[in-house]
Amino acid sequence: MNKIKINKYLVLLTVIFIVGTFFRFYKLGSIPPGPEWDEASVGYNAFSIAQTGKDEWETRFPLIFQAFGDYKNPLYIYLTAIFIKFFGLNIITIRLTNVLAGSLFILVIYLIGSKIFNKKIGLLAILFLALSPYGFFFSRISGDGIMLSSFLVATGVLMEINYLKSQRFLFFLLSIVFLMLSMFSYNLGRIVSPILLSIFFLINILNSQKLNKKLFLIPLLIILLAFYLIFKQSSLSLSSRMQYVGIFGANKGLALEIDEFRGHDKNNLKSRLLHNKLTFTGITLLGNYLSHFSTDFLLNYKDHGNVSESHTPLLFMILLPFYYTGILFGFKELFKKSPKEKRSQIFILLFVLLIAPLPSTITEGAPSSKRSLAMHGFIELFTAFGLVTTFSLLKHKLKSNKLIVFIIGVLFAINVGTFLYFFYWIYPKQYGYMYAVRENKICEVIKAKYQQYDQFIFSRRIDGVPYIFPLFCLQFPPEKYWQTRQSRFVDGWHYIDAFDKFQFVDVVDEKIFDKLAPNNKIALFTNEEEKKTILPLLIEKKLISPDQQLIMTKSLINNPKLPLYLFTFKYEKKIYID
Amino acid sequence: MLIGIVINFLIKFVIFNSVPNSVSSEEIKNMQLLGLKTSLYSLSFRWLPKLLTILIILLSSLLTYVKTRKILLSIITLIILSFSPWLFILGQTLNLHLFLLTIIVLLLISLCHKKYWIFIISFIFILFKQWLDLKLPNLQQIIDTWPLVVRLLDFKTLFFTGDSASQYLKIPKTGYFLFFDLIPLFVGIYVLLKNQNNRSLGKIISGLFIIGLCFLFISQSSSLNIYRGIIIFYSVSLVIAVGYEYLLHNTSYLLKALIALIFVLNVFFTYELFYYHFDKKNSFEWGYAETNAINQLNQKQIKCINITQESGKLKQYVDFFNNDVNFKTNMISNSKLDDICYAKNNCYCLLREQELGLIGLQKEDIETIFSHYEGLPIYFLIPKNETHVY
Numbered sequence: 001m002n003k004i005k006i007n008k009y010l011v012l013l014t015v016i017f018i019v020g021t022f023f024r025f026y027k028l029g030s031i032p033p034g035p036e037w038d039e040a041s042v043g044y045n046a047f048s049i050a051q052t053g054k055d056e057w058e059t060r061f062p063l064i065f066q067a068f069g070d071y072k073n074p075l076y077i078y079l080t081a082i083f084i085k086f087f088g089l090n091i092i093t094i095r096l097t098n099v100l101a102g103s104l105f106i107l108v109i110y111l112i113g114s115k116i117f118n119k120k121i122g123l124l125a126i127l128f129l130a131l132s133p134y135g136f137f138f139s140r141i142s143g144d145g146i147m148l149s150s151f152l153v154a155t156g157v158l159m160e161i162n163y164l165k166s167q168r169f170l171f172f173l174l175s176i177v178f179l180m181l182s183m184f185s186y187n188l189g190r191i192v193s194p195i196l197l198s199i200f201f202l203i204n205i206l207n208s209q210k211l212n213k214k215l216f217l218i219p220l221l222i223i224l225l226a227f228y229l230i231f232k233q234s235s236l237s238l239s240s241r242m243q244y245v246g247i248f249g250a251n252k253g254l255a256l257e258i259d260e261f262r263g264h265d266k267n268n269l270k271s272r273l274l275h276n277k278l279t280f281t282g283i284t285l286l287g288n289y290l291s292h293f294s295t296d297f298l299l300n301y302k303d304h305g306n307v308s309e310s311h312t313p314l315l316f317m318i319l320l321p322f323y324y325t326g327i328l329f330g331f332k333e334l335f336k337k338s339p340k341e342k343r344s345q346i347f348i349l350l351f352v353l354l355i356a357p358l359p360s361t362i363t364e365g366a367p368s369s370k371r372s373l374a375m376h377g378f379i380e381l382f383t384a385f386g387l388v389t390t391f392s393l394l395k396h397k398l399k400s401n402k403l404i405v406f407i408i409g410v411l412f413a414i415n416v417g418t419f420l421y422f423f424y425w426i427y428p429k430q431y432g433y434m435y436a437v438r439e440n441k442i443c444e445v446i447k448a449k450y451q452q453y454d455q456f457i458f459s460r461r462i463d464g465v466p467y468i469f470p471l472f473c474l475q476f477p478p479e480k481y482w483q484t485r486q487s488r489f490v491d492g493w494h495y496i497d498a499f500d501k502f503q504f505v506d507v508v509d510e511k512i513f514d515k516l517a518p519n520n521k522i523a524l525f526t527n528e529e530e531k532k533t534i535l536p537l538l539i540e541k542k543l544i545s546p547d548q549q550l551i552m553t554k555s556l557i558n559n560p561k562l563p564l565y566l567f568t569f570k571y572e573k574k575i576y577i578d
Numbered sequence: 579m580l581i582g583i584v585i586n587f588l589i590k591f592v593i594f595n596s597v598p599n600s601v602s603s604e605e606i607k608n609m610q611l612l613g614l615k616t617s618l619y620s621l622s623f624r625w626l627p628k629l630l631t632i633l634i635i636l637l638s639s640l641l642t643y644v645k646t647r648k649i650l651l652s653i654i655t656l657i658i659l660s661f662s663p664w665l666f667i668l669g670q671t672l673n674l675h676l677f678l679l680t681i682i683v684l685l686l687i688s689l690c691h692k693k694y695w696i697f698i699i700s701f702i703f704i705l706f707k708q709w710l711d712l713k714l715p716n717l718q719q720i721i722d723t724w725p726l727v728v729r730l731l732d733f734k735t736l737f738f739t740g741d742s743a744s745q746y747l748k749i750p751k752t753g754y755f756l757f758f759d760l761i762p763l764f765v766g767i768y769v770l771l772k773n774q775n776n777r778s779l780g781k782i783i784s785g786l787f788i789i790g791l792c793f794l795f796i797s798q799s800s801s802l803n804i805y806r807g808i809i810i811f812y813s814v815s816l817v818i819a820v821g822y823e824y825l826l827h828n829t830s831y832l833l834k835a836l837i838a839l840i841f842v843l844n845v846f847f848t849y850e851l852f853y854y855h856f857d858k859k860n861s862f863e864w865g866y867a868e869t870n871a872i873n874q875l876n877q878k879q880i881k882c883i884n885i886t887q888e889s890g891k892l893k894q895y896v897d898f899f900n901n902d903v904n905f906k907t908n909m910i911s912n913s914k915l916d917d918i919c920y921a922k923n924n925c926y927c928l929l930r931e932q933e934l935g936l937i938g939l940q941k942e943d944i945e946t947i948f949s950h951y952e953g954l955p956i957y958f959l960i961p962k963n964e965t966h967v968y
Binding site: 299 | 728729731732733734735737738739750751757760768847850851854855858952
């Protein structure tokens with residue numbers, strides 16, 4: 001009987017894992033479309049590492065990748081480099097690390113759930129996780145190693161739980177390693193992991209019978225080494241990100257708001273006492289933090305700055321009440337007279353859930369589903385726990401328990417079905433334009449006509465970082481790129497003005513004629529505004545004929561929001577003598 | 579109860595009597611609807627919402643006592659509702675929704691022992707149908723309204739930011755409730771679910787919440803969220819009161835003192851923001867520039883002014899306060915500005931900034947400017963300059 005039960009759970013686990021993995025991999029190369037900017041940058045840097053051992057800025061095996069000047073974390077790029085080495089550079093290989101992390105996440109959460117609660121809760125949790133729009137979406141984009149980082153945090157937690165169960169030191173060591181790795185994967189790891197590590201240390205010391213030296217020394221050495229590497233190489237990354245996304249800083253909304261309120265009171269003492277960083281930041285941080293547990297955020301009805309993340313709720317509506325009850329029962333379990341080890345484990349789960357929103361809390365535009373991805377998996381665990389506990393409590397009170405379970409099941413299926421339909425059919429059409437659609441069209445043209453033209457020109461009006469797309473789609477040899485590159489470094493950002501046949505200008509206007517070499521065949525890409533400026537000049541200089549004009553003023557893309565025009569001509573420079 | 583009445587009168591009629599310091603165009607519409615007439619120099623029409631608010635607070639206090647026989651809960655309800663930002667701000671402005679809430683609370687007091695009170699209260703929506711522009715929604719409207727419900731019940735909206743769509747009806751940097759109310763809310767929910775003694779009050783609160791949701795769905799999407807959620811906010815306030823009562827009843831003296839201290843500090847912080855910053859943040863919506871302009875034009879003994887379509891809001895104020903206005907207004911078109919504004923007569927032009935350029939003037943050239951309360955110029959009185967050169 002016992003054997004049959006084990007097999008049943010194993011079968012269900014396998015089925016859920018396969019379903020979850022299938023949906024994460026299905027049409028990976030085309031939904032969402034791409035690559036988008038960060039994906040292209042990650043991809044090319046990984047390609048460059050795979051080819052030469054250096055990144056696009058010629059640094060050998062860097063601990064932080066400068067990329068556009070946004071300092072990307074290294075782990076995702078190195079793992080992607082391995083896939084690129086074997087399978088080449090394409091959109092699937094650059095998304096592969098995250099999608100694998102997202103799939104393996106299912107197993108990790110099952111193990112956590114079954115160890116702390118029971119197999120039933122573990123299975124329910126992974127069912128919700130496998131079909132979670134939140135995890136689904138972030139597993140399929142590679143911009144940063146967000147899913148990877150989140151997966152590593154969860155694996156670190158699993159190892160700590162294993163340590164608490166078995167008291168085998170190896171598990172604690174692995175926990176430290178995974179949490180440390182998450183710090184090199186995405187910035188959320190740099191906030192969540194150190195806090196988790198500190199609390200794990202504390203719990204382990206409190207739980208140990210006698211003080212164990214190796215419990216301190218070896219982990220401490222690993223942590224010191226990791227922190228040394230982080231502060232040496234990547235302090236730039238964190239500070240550069242915080243400058244852009246953080247709520248603190250002289251020109252940020254919060255500081256301006258304090259100035260405004262003080263201005264109302266002519267900066268008197270009362271105003272300085274009431275309207276200062278402590279009060280205003282405190283209120284803002286508290287509001288930001290709590291919003292991560294709000295219906296608005298969890299169901300994703302928030303007005304997103306980033307449209308690409310909309311319609312991907314963290315939880316389906318039908319599961320929301322059980323998430324809340326799960327947290328409530330979680331707290332109740334903490335104060336129950338259960339074994340210390342059990343309470344420690346539940347405490348860890350609750351603690352992860354409560355600190356996971358911190359990276360998002362300190363940024364403007366909070367709550368951000370991306371920066372709070374460390375909640376992923378733990379939300380599902382508490383939802384499953386809430387669901388099972390609620391039903392076990394109501395078991396004797398409700399006559400039609402099975403009917404209610406059936407109704408919830410049907411509503412869950414409707415939720416899932418609606419989401420899948422939206423994600424695979426509607427999303428690519430409606431939100432495809434968010435994924436560098438013009439840049440990828442330019443790539444198509446460049447790939448097909450690289451030999452035909454001597455110069456390809458387009459501006460930063462079409463794309464802020466235009467150089468990365470030709471590099472990505474042509475799999476441009478890094479050495480050749482370094483030799484021909486012309487770049488500037490302005491306000492912390494790298495600007496590439498030219499490499500090989502490509503020239504990138506701030507705007508396409510009459511000044512571009514200075515950049516053209518006589519008798520060169522030119523391919524010039526413009527947006528709508530630039531077309532209006534450049535077309536009369538091209539006609540005036542007789543570079544294109546009226547017949548050509550008709551063809552060239554037809555947008556390459558059917559989307560009226562993102563028109564893209566291609567003007568091709570041979571530049572014959574005439575010398576006028578006054 | 580008496581102390582509660584005195585405190586409420588002090589707060590509403592003395593300390594915060596002059597905030598907001600002007601009349602909003604929505605209040606003008608409501609006064610016209612109610613057939614009220616007021617002077618440019620008096621805000622006495624706001625006595626009505628203030629009295630209604632005090633009535634709601636007192637009745638609610640009575641209701642919690644009747645349902646639970648707990649004096650402490652009754653006192654806390656009185657205090658919580660007196661300082662709840664959503665009810666306070668509604669009491670500071672003339673609006674029709676307060677009448678609805680007053681009737682609901684009155685019905686609750688008289689019918690709370692009957693099982694059918696929910697239906698009776700729901701029935702009054704029909705009575706208010708015309709006034710509040712209520713309408714049975716179709717499926718699409720329900721689907722469209724759902725995100726609003728979710729957004730309205732967001733912790734950040736409720737306790738920290740309030741609703742961005744109705745900024746002018748909120749205390750700056752404050753939600754519908756004080757931010758410290760969040761903890762008693764959780765405690766209140768727990769107590770209502772767990773504690774048998776509060777069952778009957780819990781039923782009323784949950785009934786009100788459901789009615790509140792229905793009201794939100796049947797009210798017009800153009801209506802402000804603070805109005806649409808009024809019954810929901812009322813039920814949440816009662817839950818918060820239950821939470822405070824539990825905290826004060828079941829904690830040590832030290833904790834009680836701490837809770838009271840945090841509450842007082844929170845109230846002080848919030849109402850300082852209201853007293854000193856509300857008018858400065860929202861003077862555009864509250865028509866400060868318009869009332870101020872009419873007042874000063876009267877003082878200057880100007881007999882006639884020309885305004886354009888752009889100054890339609892000023893016209894609305896002039897028409898409403900016609901008893902106090904000593905000048906007449908003419909509507910002119912932008913194309914005739916040059917001819918009319920420099921004509922040799924007693925009629926002055928009052929223009930907006932964008933219209934100054936049409937007659938070749940800069941805002942620096944104008945001496946008499948009527949500004950918003952925080953100082954942003956809005957209306958420019960064109961001087962009668964005989965020597966003006968075209």
